[in-house]
Amino acid sequence: MPTRTCVGCREQAPKADLLRVVVVEGECVPDPRGRLPGRGAHLHPRTECLTLALRRRAFPRAFRVQGPLDTEGLQAFLGEQLQRDST
Template identity: 60%
Template sequence: MADPSMPVRTCVGCRRRAPVTELLRVVVRGGGLTPDPRRRLPGRGASLHPTAECLQAAVRRRAFPRALRSSTPLETGPLEAHVLRQVS
């Protein structure tokens, strides 16, 4: 049974709900998507399963600009590098 005190968020890639401990928080810094594994950076965040599949789905669906309320295109390079390091 799930812990009722654990916050739950929705992955912007696959749209499944999961505890925050299973998701990677992503914020906008300097016009690009920055991973926030410690969940401490300021600003609006989006949650993502740290898998290549969820990242690709989020990019394909253009979910990051919507979730982060950004009107400009966002660079995904640092986030992709972080996710690929985690998967390998």
């Protein structure tokens, strides 16, 4: 199985265990099915990894773009997914 590196914690994990994220018009968009076009970054679906990625400014570097990216949609998606998994 292919492995990828989480942009938050920098640990390698199987691709199936990570959430793929792409940029669409300056916004980080979750791509759980892995079908959206463009360069992808991978992230563990945990708030700790997202916090680390935001603190390190890992998304602009991973996507090779200048300036900040909107991550509100990604944060909301992870929050919903974590609530759903905990019930």
